[in-house]
Structure formats: structure tokens, C-alpha cells
Amino acid sequence: MNFSRIVVAVCLCLFLIGCGFKLRGDHSLPAGYEYLHVQAVQSQAPLKRALLKRMEIHNIGVIEGTQYDKHPYTITLHLAPEKLERRLLSVFSTGQVAEYELILGVPYSVRFGNNDMIDAYFEIVRDYQDDPDQVLAKSRELELVLSEMRREAADRIIRRLSSQASVTK
Known part of the structure; x- marks a missing residue:
């Protein structure tokens, strides 16, 4: 009985490994790409800062300035x-x-190496309850909600990036 359970568990693990399954928390660049270069219209855009912070947390290599042209294995975002x-x-x-729905639209373009740019867009939606009697507390809460939305957008x-890279190759 134990032997059959072990065989089933091993087969299940081999199937998951073979199909390319990765845990959701595993944030890394796709295979074959070493660096990520982030460009933004505003140099200190809040979404760019959130993205760079999340990349630092996940140990993703970032190229600053114009050095990214010299590396063919760079993703340009x-x-x-x-x-x-x-x-x-x-x-x-x-x-x-009394209540708003906040919609953060995130348009971006990505280029893998020397390939063409791929345009992408997604939205993040949150409900926000307003209270006119607590203006200061609610303005701080709004800042926190927007910060959380940007962090989710960065993730x-x-x-x-990983799923789009497999399509472009």
C-alpha cells in the first residue's frame, strides 16, 4: 500500500516538473534573459519605484542608463x-x-532582446469607502490603497514577463 502511494507521488511530481509548473511566488526572469531595463515617461513615477523595489526583493538584475543596448539578453520594459x-x-x-471604485490602469510595452515591442494593459480594481467626517484619515488610507495597488501591479x-517570453521565442 505504501509503495503504491510513493509511486503515485513520484509520478505526480514528475508530471508537474515536466509541464513547467512553477510556484506563484517564484519571481524570476525567463530563461535566457539576464537583465531587465525599466524606462518610464517620468523618472520618479510611483509605479516605476514600486517595480524597482519589487525587483530588488526578488533579486532580479536591473540595468540602468544606456548600458542595456550592449546586452542582447536584456528585457526592456x-x-x-x-x-x-x-x-x-x-x-x-x-x-x-460614500463609496468609490478605484481603477488603476497600467499600460506598458516590453521587448525581449532585439524582438519587436509587445504592448500590454491591465487594470487593478479596489473599493474605497469615503467618510467626510474623517478627511485626514481617509486621505492617508487612500495613499495606502494606491501603494498596495501599485505593488500588486509590479508583481x-x-x-x-515570464509568460510573454515563452510566446516570443
């Missing part, structure tokens, strides 16, 4: 300005806004 929209969800009986970009 161009961040367009993010788009933040607020959609009204509900109002108080006084007519003041999503890093995850997508």
Missing part, C-alpha cells in the same frame, strides 16, 4: 503613465459620496 479612475458606487442620504508585470 517601458512604463506608460498609469491611469487612475474613480467610479461612484454609492452616496449618503445627504448627497455626499503582475513581473509574473507576465
Whole structure:
């Protein structure tokens, strides 16, 4: 009985390894690429800062300046300005806004080595409850929500790089 369980477990592990399964928390560059170069319209854009911080946490090599042209195994990521929209969800009986839906649109382009640019876009959505009696606390909460949304966007970009690289090869 134990032998059959071991055989099933080994076969399952071999199947997962063979199909290319990777744990979701494994953030690394695709095979064959050594560096990532990040460009943004604004040099200190909040999304670019969040992305560079997440890359540092996951030990992803970054090339700054114009050195990326000299490395053929470099992924070039161009961040367009993010788009933040607020959609009204509900109002108080006084007519003041009670709840918003925050939509962070993230457009970017990516180039793997010397290939053509690939344009991509995704959105991150959060609900945000507003309280006119606590303006200072709610403005700080809004900053934290936006920071969390940018961090999630950075993680999503890093995850997508690996899947897009397999399509371009």
C-alpha cells in the first residue's frame, strides 16, 4: 500500500516538473534573459519605484542608463503613465459620496532582446469607502490603497514577463 502511494507521488511530481509548473511566488526572469531595463515617461513615477523595489526583493538584475543596448539578453520594459479612475458606487442620504471604485490602469510595452515591442494593459480594481467626517484619515488610507495597488501591479508585470517570453521565442 505504501509503495503504491510513493509511486503515485513520484509520478505526480514528475508530471508537474515536466509541464513547467512553477510556484506563484517564484519571481524570476525567463530563461535566457539576464537583465531587465525599466524606462518610464517620468523618472520618479510611483509605479516605476514600486517595480524597482519589487525587483530588488526578488533579486532580479536591473540595468540602468544606456548600458542595456550592449546586452542582447536584456528585457526592456517601458512604463506608460498609469491611469487612475474613480467610479461612484454609492452616496449618503445627504448627497455626499460614500463609496468609490478605484481603477488603476497600467499600460506598458516590453521587448525581449532585439524582438519587436509587445504592448500590454491591465487594470487593478479596489473599493474605497469615503467618510467626510474623517478627511485626514481617509486621505492617508487612500495613499495606502494606491501603494498596495501599485505593488500588486509590479508583481503582475513581473509574473507576465515570464509568460510573454515563452510566446516570443
